Amino acid sequence: MSTYTATLGGHRYRFGSLARLLAAASPERSGDRLAGLAAASAQERVAARWALAEVPLTRFLAEQVIPYEDDDVTRLIVDTHDPVAFAPVAGLTVGEFREWLLSEAADATALAALAPGLTPEMAAAVSKLMGNADLVAVARKVRVVTAFRSTIGLPGRLATRLQPNHPTDDPAGVAAALLDGLLLGSGDAVIGINPATDSPRAVRDLLDLLDGVISRYAIPTQSCVLCHVTTSLDLMERGAPVDLVFQSIAGTQAANASFGVTLALLDEAYEAARALGRGTVGDNVMYFETGQGSALSADAHHGVDQQTVEARAYAVARRYDPLLVNTVVGFIGPEYLYDGRQILRAALEDHFCGKLLGLPMGLDICYTNHADADDDDIATMLTMLGVAGASFVICTPGGDDIMLNYQSASYHDALYLREVLGLRPAPEFEAWLAGIGLLDERGGLRDTGTGHPLTAIGRELAA
Amino acid sequence: MTETAVRNDELWPLLRRHTQARIGLGRAGSALPTRHRLGLQAAHAAARDAVHSPFAPDTVTAGLQGMPTVRVRSAAGDRPTYLQRPDLGRRLDPVDRAHLPAGDWDVVFVVADGLSSRAVHEHAAALVRATTARLPGWRIAPVVLAEQARVALGDDIAHAMGTALVVVLIGERPGMSAADSLGAYLTYRPVPGVTTDADRNCLSNIRPPLGLTYEVAAGKLAGLMGRGRELGRTGVELKDESDHADVLDRLR
Numbered sequence: 001m002s003t004y005t006a007t008l009g010g011h012r013y014r015f016g017s018l019a020r021l022l023a024a025a026s027p028e029r030s031g032d033r034l035a036g037l038a039a040a041s042a043q044e045r046v047a048a049r050w051a052l053a054e055v056p057l058t059r060f061l062a063e064q065v066i067p068y069e070d071d072d073v074t075r076l077i078v079d080t081h082d083p084v085a086f087a088p089v090a091g092l093t094v095g096e097f098r099e100w101l102l103s104e105a106a107d108a109t110a111l112a113a114l115a116p117g118l119t120p121e122m123a124a125a126v127s128k129l130m131g132n133a134d135l136v137a138v139a140r141k142v143r144v145v146t147a148f149r150s151t152i153g154l155p156g157r158l159a160t161r162l163q164p165n166h167p168t169d170d171p172a173g174v175a176a177a178l179l180d181g182l183l184l185g186s187g188d189a190v191i192g193i194n195p196a197t198d199s200p201r202a203v204r205d206l207l208d209l210l211d212g213v214i215s216r217y218a219i220p221t222q223s224c225v226l227c228h229v230t231t232s233l234d235l236m237e238r239g240a241p242v243d244l245v246f247q248s249i250a251g252t253q254a255a256n257a258s259f260g261v262t263l264a265l266l267d268e269a270y271e272a273a274r275a276l277g278r279g280t281v282g283d284n285v286m287y288f289e290t291g292q293g294s295a296l297s298a299d300a301h302h303g304v305d306q307q308t309v310e311a312r313a314y315a316v317a318r319r320y321d322p323l324l325v326n327t328v329v330g331f332i333g334p335e336y337l338y339d340g341r342q343i344l345r346a347a348l349e350d351h352f353c354g355k356l357l358g359l360p361m362g363l364d365i366c367y368t369n370h371a372d373a374d375d376d377d378i379a380t381m382l383t384m385l386g387v388a389g390a391s392f393v394i395c396t397p398g399g400d401d402i403m404l405n406y407q408s409a410s411y412h413d414a415l416y417l418r419e420v421l422g423l424r425p426a427p428e429f430e431a432w433l434a435g436i437g438l439l440d441e442r443g444g445l446r447d448t449g450t451g452h453p454l455t456a457i458g459r460e461l462a463a
Numbered sequence: 464m465t466e467t468a469v470r471n472d473e474l475w476p477l478l479r480r481h482t483q484a485r486i487g488l489g490r491a492g493s494a495l496p497t498r499h500r501l502g503l504q505a506a507h508a509a510a511r512d513a514v515h516s517p518f519a520p521d522t523v524t525a526g527l528q529g530m531p532t533v534r535v536r537s538a539a540g541d542r543p544t545y546l547q548r549p550d551l552g553r554r555l556d557p558v559d560r561a562h563l564p565a566g567d568w569d570v571v572f573v574v575a576d577g578l579s580s581r582a583v584h585e586h587a588a589a590l591v592r593a594t595t596a597r598l599p600g601w602r603i604a605p606v607v608l609a610e611q612a613r614v615a616l617g618d619d620i621a622h623a624m625g626t627a628l629v630v631v632l633i634g635e636r637p638g639m640s641a642a643d644s645l646g647a648y649l650t651y652r653p654v655p656g657v658t659t660d661a662d663r664n665c666l667s668n669i670r671p672p673l674g675l676t677y678e679v680a681a682g683k684l685a686g687l688m689g690r691g692r693e694l695g696r697t698g699v700e701l702k703d704e705s706d707h708a709d710v711l712d713r714l715r
Contacts, residue, residue, distance in 0.1 A: 030547060166482055167641070167668035168675055173482035180478075180486035196668050196675075197683075200702060228699055260661035260699035297549070298659055333636075335549050369510035369637045370546055370578055375503065398485025398495065398503060403668065405638030407507070415493035447490060450471040462469045462477035 002063065006051035013047040019065040021055070022121070023305035024048035025128040027345050031293045031306045031336035038305075049129055053095030057086075060121045066302045072253045072263055077119050077315045086117030097122070098129045101138045101356075111142045115318075115358030120251070120311035123353040127307070132384070135348040140389040142355040146323045147282025148222045148243065150188050150426040152391050153360050158423040159392035160414045161324075161362070162187035165194050165403030169202045171209050172461045177397055178213060179457045184411035185438060185445045188429035189324055189362065189392035190244060190287065192224040194404055203227045204240050211241035213457060217436075220280070220428035222323070224287050229261060229269045236272045244287040244323060245273045251290075251312030254300030263316070270320045281428065284323035289364070290314070291328040292346050293336030306336060307346065311353040318358055325354060326362040326394060331406055333368055340377030343367060347381050351388055362392035366408040375399060375407065379416075382409055386417040393417075415445060483640040483673060506639035513642040515542060518576035519584060520608040526588025530595075531605035535559040535620070539611040552613035554655075555620065563623045568604035570628040570688065573620055575612035579634030579642055586645040586669055586677070587632045593681035594630070598688070614646075614663070618653035627652055628688060628697075635667060645669040647680065649687050651697040662698040664691070 004015040015021040023037035025048035032038040039045035061081065066074050083090075088110070089097055100106055106114075127135060145153040152159050164177030174193060181187055191214070193206050203225045210223035222243040227235075229247040236242050247266065248259050256262065266286075273285035290313040295301040301309050310327070317325045327350035330343040337343045347363055354361030365381045367373035378399065385393070399410035417423060424430055424443060433439050436454065440446045469477060475487030488499045495503070524532050536559050539551035555563075572594075574587040595603055607620050614631050621629035628651055635644040647666040650658060664687050668674035675683075691697040 034548065034550070164484070166484070167644070167670070167673065170481060173484070176478035176481045177484045177486055180484070197666060198699075198702065230699055231702070258659035258661055299656070333546075335547050338547075369507065369639075370514045374507060396484075398488055398499065400485050400503065400506070400639040402483050402638060402640045405636045405641060405644060407639060410495070412488075412490060412493055412495050415490070419493045445493075450474040450487075455474060458474055458478050459469050461481060462474055 004051045004055065006047040008043055008047040008050060011043070013044055013051070015048060015051060018059065018063045019304050021048055021052055022065065022125060022128065022308050025052045026305045026307055027128070029306070029336065029342045029346065030334060030338040031296055034335055035296050035301060035306070037303065052125060053093060053129055055094050055125070057089055057092055057094065057097055057122055060119055060125070065121055065304045065308060066252060071302070073251055073312050073316060076263065076319065077312065080319070081119060082116035084117070085114055088114065089117070094125045095129060097126050098134070101126065102134060106138070106141065108141055108143050111356070112358070115356065118357060120315050120353065120357060121308060123356045124308040124311040127349045127352055132345065132348050135352040136384060136388040139352045139355045140387065144355060144358060144360045144391065146284040146360040148279040148284055148323050149220045149281060150222070150428045151281060152189055152323065152426060154427065156422070156424060157426055158386060158390065158414065158418060159189035159426045160186040160411070161189045161392060161394045162191045163193070163394055163396050163401065164191070165401055167196055167403050169196050169206060171205060174206065174209060175457055175461055179455065180397055181395065181411055182454055183438070183448065183452065184415065185425065185433055186395050186411045186414060187219070187221050188426040190222050190224050192226060192287070194226045196403060198227050198231055200231055200234055203231055204235055207235065207240050207242065217454065218432070220432050229265055233269050233272060236276065242273060242276065243278050244285055245269045246287045248289050249313050249316045250294045250298070250300070251309040251316070252295050252300050252302060255295035255298045256316070258298035258300055266320060284321055286320040286322035287324045288317045288322050289326055289328050290317070290350070291332055292350065293332040296336065297332065307349055310350060311357070314354050314357045314359055322360065324362060324392065325359045326364050326392070327351070327354070328364040328366065330367040330371065330373065331364065334371040337371070339372035340367070340374070340380070343371070343373055343377065344381050344384065347385060348388065351385060351390055360391045362394070363390055364394040364408055366406050368406045378407065378409055378413065382413050382417055386421050386423065419444070503639065510637035510639060510642050513579055513581050513637045516580055518580040518610050520610070522584045523574050523588050523608055527591060527606060530591070532608055533563060533605045534608045535563065535610070537609065537611045537613070537616050542611070545611040549613055552611055553615035553619070555616065555623065560619070560623050563620065564605065565623070565625045566604060567602065568624065568626045569601045569692070570630060571604035571607060571621055571624055571626040573607045573609055573617045573629060573631045575609040575616060575631055575633040577612065577634035578636045579644065582634035582643045582645045582670070583632070585643050589677050590632060590645065590647070590669060590680060593677040594684050597681055597685035614648045615658070617648065617650060618655045618658050621650070621653050622655050628692060629653060630684065630688070641670060641674070643670055644674060647684055649684065649691060649697050651691050651695065664697050664701055
């Protein structure tokens with residue numbers, strides 16, 4: 001291990017390893033303090049950034065933040081690194097890399113070609129030297145396009161996950177919320193339910209319900225019931241209509257173990273889902289959620305700061321060419337991201353790092369009631385992430401999820417974002433909305449009231 | 464009744480019988496109408512206040528109708544520390560650990576305040592009674608009432624008391640529609656610092672009448688406990704098959 005040093009204000013600061021340097025350079029957040037990794041002072045933090053700016057990118061290939069022999073995520077990162085893709089930036093330091101990313105040379109084509117040559121730690125490192133505006137400016141240049149029954153990530157598009165959760169998985173309650181979301185133009189990324197239990201029977205019932213509605217109304221979207229990957233494998237064997245395999249993942253082998261997940265298990269599920277061939281316009285079959293703090297929460301962070309560990313989870317995700325990846329930023333609580341300011345910063349970092357590494361990055365922009373944040377923070381974050389070109393956002397009825405007990409964006413929030421930024425839904429879904437009379441002549445959402453034929457979904461429940 | 468029997472203005476009120484989700488709110492431009500925006504703010508204010516309401520163990524003791532109880536605190540001395548230091552909420556206060564009884568029990572129930580003491584005050588005692596009623600022949604330890612507690616505090620408690628199974632009933636994070644939701648976490652032979660969340664089974668949203676009822680939750684919990692004891696493990700390998708026809712086949 002090398003020692004990294006910088007002098008600031010007449011004081012010489014020393015950082016004993018790349019992991020220590022990255023942690024000290026990270027913008028302030030409660031989780032790094034909890035882990036005992038944060039810079040001890042504001043000046044030490046800036047000194048770490050001076051030192052980090054001088055580190056050559058090649059250093060990240062020589063010094064791993066978690067040893068190769070201890071961790072299968074490190075092995076995945078090292079073994080799949082593409083030196084040819086890396087070549088255009090191989091001579092740069094982290095500070096120079098920031099400037100290159102912001103330059104015109106780093107256009108959509110160059111950034112797409114670079115992704116396999118970057119390690120998560122390089123992306124995390126450069127993010128620590130970037131301001132919020134930098135994170136927006138670079139991320140918006142990156143385009144990652146994926147498809148299943150709809151196409152996600154095209155320029156000028158913003159997709160949404162319709163999240164009709166119910167605290168007891170009651171099919172009628174789910175269907176009522178599903179109708180609400182569809183009438184508000186949501187669901188082109190996925191119609192995704194977090195089930196209250198991981199019971200295979202309950203998950204199967206929800207899958208059948210969603211598959212029935214998607215088939216009946218020929219909706220160009222995909223469903224997902226967010227159960228454990230082993231439950232999905234079991235259900236696929238039993239012939240259930242599984243469009244996307246979901247799994248929460250993290251950036252260390254030990255944290256993934258705490259989720260009951262191994263790379264071998266994900267490999268198996270990926271192959272099984274692809275074999276079903278249920279996509280129409282594409283075959284991206286995986287859906288991952290991540291979030292800063294999960295590794296620390298599982299005591300599996302190996303002394304690496306939470307933003308760097310989060311970026312490492314994207315190395316796991318990109319192995320599977322996922323349709324969707326979203327960070328659930330703010331869900332984990334104030335011990336990791338204390339307030340709206342820290343949640344915003346993390347959202348921008350995660351989106352930037354995910355896109356830079358080649359992922360179809362979306363967000364669950366959210367907060368819990370024990371964090372110091374509110375619906376104004378949602379609006380701020382949503383606007384910045386819309387400008388940054390987020391692939392999709394999760395939306396809930398009225399911004400309130402009654403199953404997971406947290407607040408996220410609402411369907412209304414997504415309409416706001418489409419309105420102010422001129423963003424449109426996924427093309428297949430937009431055509432479907434137009435075909436069933438939910439779009440006006442300007443492409444905005446028509447207020448059809450309860451007279452629309454889709455309300456048959458609800459009328460059958462209500463009658 | 465046929466579909467046409469539902470008048471348009473009746474549809475959302477009828478659908479709201481099936482869910483507390485904020486559906487059919489209408490729009491002001493793209494945004495929420497004023498009354499719904501203020502309604503959300505009111506719910507958020509109530510939840511914010513609920514997070515900070517203190518735990519009252521006497522309320523739970525009274526509801527347990529004579530079952531023996533023990534009180535403990537975690538190593539997080541107060542609410543602000545608890546919110547910022549989950550590691551301390553997972554460890555027993557050393558003095559209280561020394562006072563825990565050890566014995567030859569099959570299971571210990573831990574009633575933990577978590578993030579909503581209101582959920583615990585309203586539901587925990589009834590759920591303990593409904594569950595223990597389904598466990599004839601089980602040797603049940605005194606119920607532990609834990610303050611400033613997280614789920615993994617149960618690992619420390621079970622370890623200190625020498626109990627094979629621990630069931631932690633804990634107040635979940637308050638949401639906007641639900642500030643009184645109780646979660647149940649089942650862990651077999653936990654080892655503090657070694658056991659992970661993948662080693663647990665969870666039931667959430669125990670919150671009658673709108674969430675899981677005591678009877679349904681107790682049935683699922685007792686079923687998981689029985690199978691967990693039989694298999695000698697809990698976690699992702701133990702599925703909730705209580706409503707599954709082929710449950711016996713899968714268990715052999």
